[in-house]
Amino acid sequence: MAPAITLAAETELSAANTGFMLICSALVMLMTPALAFFYGGMVRVKSTLNMLMMSFISLGIVTVLWVLYGFSMAFGTDSGSVVGWNSDWVGLSDIGLTELWDGYTIPVFVFLVFQLMFAVLTPALISGALADRVKFTAWALFIALWATIVYFPVAHWVWGAGGWAFELGVIDFAGGTAVHINAGAAALGVILVIGKRVGFKKDPMRPHSLPLVMLGAGLLWFGWFGFNAGSWLGNDDGVGALMFVNTQVATGAAVLGWLAYEKIRHGAFTTLGAASGAVSGLVAITPAGGAVSPLGAIAVGLVAGVVCAMAVGLKYRFGYDDSLDVVGVHLVGGILGSLLIGFFASGKGQSDVEGLFYGGGLDQFWKQCAGVFGVLAYSLVVSAVLAFLLDKTIGMRVSEDVEVAGIDQAEHAETAYDFSGAGGGAARTTATPAASTAGSAPSKKVDA
Template identity: 55%
Template sequence: MPLAAAHIDTGDTAWLLAATALVLLMTPGLALFYGGMVRTKSVLNMLMMSFVSIALVTVVWLAGGYSLAFGDDAFAGLVGGLGHAGMAGLGPDSVHGTVPTVLFATFQLTFAIITAALISGAIADRAKFGAWLLFVPVWALLVYVPVTHWVWGPGGWIGADLGALDFAGGLPVEITSGASGLALCLVLGPRLGFRKDAMRPHNLPMVVTGAGLLWFGWFGFNAGSALGANGLAAAAFLNTLAAGCTGLLGWLFVEQKRDGHPTTLGAASGAVAGLVAITPSCGTVSLVGALVVGLAAGVLCSYAVSWKFKLNYDDSLDVVGVHLVGGIVGTLLIGLFAVKAMTGGAEGLLYGGGLAPLGKQLVAVVAVAVYAFAATYGLGKLLDKLMGFRASEDEEQTGLDLTVHAETAYDHGVLGHGAPVAASALVSAAQKVKTQS
């Protein structure tokens, strides 16, 4: 991260204000993306899991998360101190680089929010909402905050000591959410009917709309990470667009070759896979590198989403296949495609940098993935023992929208297989579940 400068640059500040708003928009975009992918009986619950993450993560970030992530190193490159707890010392005149520190802290907050929300896709249709309300803030402090300090914090061991590169969040955002999603779906177990029922997305236009909002917000995510209105931001912006496009095309190519049909869901998923992979590398690779990164992610992630059926883990909305695998692809390929013109010094294997950069990226990937998985698995097991993390069988069959939120997304909804159900019948079903419990 840039060192403190003596003044605030208004152009840089204006761009980062816009970028922060764009990244925050990604979470409602994710809500629509995920909401369209589930069945009608859990649409609102899926939306709620994303929206409530905004409030929960914001509270813990302001209370101490920012300080622990970006405060001066307090212990061996693992975590920051509490000098800025409650945002202490971050007045309007405090400067980070060429922007107000409070704006930098808010920008980073939006990253933390969407990372927590991403995990919800792995446990769609079957998690207790009350358990999710407790999981999110604890997870943010236990997993996201320390990993962010490792990568971007002052004295963090991955960024400062190891020297691995991550421009916009492949490690703290994509790999942590993917590994955590895998851990949590193992804790909860598969949905009722997994590998038997079709469980198709109920609203593909909603999925594409959500993917479009994600893509739009991703420009703030990646180009905003330059922390200035400059050439690096412009290059990251173009790399983000390019990788999203090749990711989309790569996924459709695999679908056409494998299944004989390029699908709408595949196009949306491929674009997201390309965007995931370019996140860590958008500020380190050339345009050619970005095209390759996106294409590799689109192809590899399209195959990775089928692993859950072979290995019998129910990653409901492909958080593992897209975010974990895509994040690994993008982070490792920095070791091959990094160019001096973007990094200011470090170069990848294909540009004369040798094997050392690739080794550093690999160490960072393994360390973050293992820590995120282990910590999340332990937290999930603890919450499951204390309060139960999985919804009851009756609640899951009836649908979480009605049984948890007392609402339905559609006046004439369906219960997953195309059969119309009257609203009165839904209410009766919900009352029956409550009586039985």
């Protein structure tokens, strides 16, 4: 996110920047339903609607919380470098229509709605790790609590004036720490508490609709241009354009890196691998794209594609059931993108900070480490505690019978596909093979 700046002349509202940021906000909003499609195609038929709803409900819950107090907590006056607060922003009741965000040429309303879309997307990312087994009411309550206790404070740490990571000089252009590491660490914390799916490492769990996965990935890639380029909050100095270019470059490189690893490891170039590789590149370039050159973006993307493809298999080695590879893609990709800034920052983008490969030493790398592992530890621990408390009170998981029969019917009284008109009964919706993990060959059972 662009750091606060002071313009030499009196700042005036820019219609061009305002329009640009509203378009970027709409693009980021699109990413949440795109994520729903991406995740929805990766699960079994009997869980499709639940997966879609786990993303969509965030649009409702987080939007209301953001208006009531979330924006104030994230971007209000700093308190102890930990959280913000501004009573005038509670309910957004005392913000003028043309009141500008400090140091910028866009209204406060535009900045807050852009940031709202980040807040909506982040808990939705967590849902992919919990596929097939979480009560919808418990998930909705978890979103509300997690956004309040984890996301709003962490957003202040990273982007709010006075936040400890912001003041330390941690570079996070658009959310490597605040969004992706935050969500990935939370996913790991929750799945360690709620446990594995029935049949994990025994039953095949393949995607039920790869076209839906590819559609979701394509829409995510499209929306990510608003997510990344818009985070400079304007279009006056070319930094947003650099970020736009680097977003495309790193993502393309990551697709190639993931597919190359997949071909060597599994003997095939899969569509699921291409989609997952794209997302890994998007994740990794998110914190770094304003600081690196296009050549640096290629390096970031290639590293992310290969390492994330390797990381998705760790759940089988260590026995944690990350259903749709949120940890392997978002946590690992976010860590890589954030730390690689310490090596590839060119000093010619968003700031004059130079990484190790450009003569800047390791100073920025250690700052990045502080931001990465500070957010990771906080989110992991607090998310696990929240999941534990919910599990011991209202219960986080559906019953084993419901999980086996299908969570869609039990939680939503619907099924994603009606086969009754195609010569088959409704029972066919539960007979489809289960979802496979990203990066595995389509015809092979994933090695345990």
